[in-house]
Amino acid sequence: MDDAMTDPLIEASGLTRNYASRPDRVAGVSDLTLRVGRGEFVVIQGASGSGKSTLLLMLGALLRPQRGTLRVDGVDLCGLNASGLSRFRARSVGFVFQLFHLVPYLTVRHNVLAGLPPGGAVDASEADRWIEALGLTERRDADPATLSAGERQRVALARALVKRPSLILADEPTGNLDPDNAARVLEHLDRYRRAGGTVVLVTHGSEANRYATQRLRLEAGRWVSPSSNAPSHASAS
Ligand SMILES: Nc1ncnc2c1ncn2[C@@H]1O[C@H](COP(=O)(O)OP(=O)(O)OP(=O)(O)O)[C@@H](O)[C@H]1O
Ligand SMILES: [Mg+2]
Numbered sequence: 001m002d003d004a005m006t007d008p009l010i011e012a013s014g015l016t017r018n019y020a021s022r023p024d025r026v027a028g029v030s031d032l033t034l035r036v037g038r039g040e041f042v043v044i045q046g047a048s049g050s051g052k053s054t055l056l057l058m059l060g061a062l063l064r065p066q067r068g069t070l071r072v073d074g075v076d077l078c079g080l081n082a083s084g085l086s087r088f089r090a091r092s093v094g095f096v097f098q099l100f101h102l103v104p105y106l107t108v109r110h111n112v113l114a115g116l117p118p119g120g121a122v123d124a125s126e127a128d129r130w131i132e133a134l135g136l137t138e139r140r141d142a143d144p145a146t147l148s149a150g151e152r153q154r155v156a157l158a159r160a161l162v163k164r165p166s167l168i169l170a171d172e173p174t175g176n177l178d179p180d181n182a183a184r185v186l187e188h189l190d191r192y193r194r195a196g197g198t199v200v201l202v203t204h205g206s207e208a209n210r211y212a213t214q215r216l217r218l219e220a221g222r223w224v225s226p227s228s229n230a231p232s233h234a235s236a237s
Contacts, residue, residue: 014068046218093158098172115159150181
């Protein structure tokens with residue numbers, strides 16, 4: 001734990017991203033502080049529009065903060081140009097989304113191979129290892145359109161895990177799954193974490209709470225107490 005706190009995987013302070021197109025109300029995230037140690041499973045909850053995806057996109061270097069500092073996996077994400085950011089993503093981050101985002105004209109195996117980082121740093125045989133680990137061997141040559149939702153999300157997981165990322169960013173990964181498949185996906189994420197990985201997962205639900213090493217809650221772009229069901233301003237009274 002001490003190591004995790006002295007060498008955090010994610011360190012953010014004053015992180016802010018507002019959308020200029022929404023001057024009528026708070027949109028985006030404001031002044032967020034975040035510290036995530038290696039080996040953590042962070043669960044972020046919050047209502048629709050509270051800024052969860054905005055935060056996740058910044059952690060994955062897909063969206064630039066407007067203010068604040070952000071270090072992930074030893075890299076200052078605010079100081080990188082576009083090619084530096086894409087190198088960072090290729091090396092360090094695996095993404096998993098609610099709607100899977102598989103490539104429809106590639107087989108399961110080729111979707112997983114697509115997750116390998118450029119440059120041959122990871123052997124292609126790793127793809128088959130993950131296909132087997134995620135119970136997809138029989139669907140290896142199938143088209144994504146013929147898969148069940150649970151199978152699709154396991155392909156997306158294999159694609160994210162195959163490059164051995166330092167960090168998995170998961171945006172509602174169980175949002176389209178039945179309880180059994182949701183539990184299976186969370187179990188695989190936790191297995192990756194126990195092997196030394198780090199997970200930041202965004203969700204509306206509560207089924208990931210049992211895996212959480214840190215629980216956070218966003219409301220209108222700011223942290224509030226995770227146990228509070230009331231609006232954040234109510235907690236001051
Ligand atoms: N590209 C954009 N342009 C303008 N406003 C945006 C943009 N992206 C997000 N927003 C606004 O910023 C706020 C936060 O959006 P975000 O997608 O981060 O919320 P969320 O917590 O992920 O919601 P959900 O649970 O519905 O996915 C919302 O009010 C949204 O409408
Ligand atoms: Mg979202």
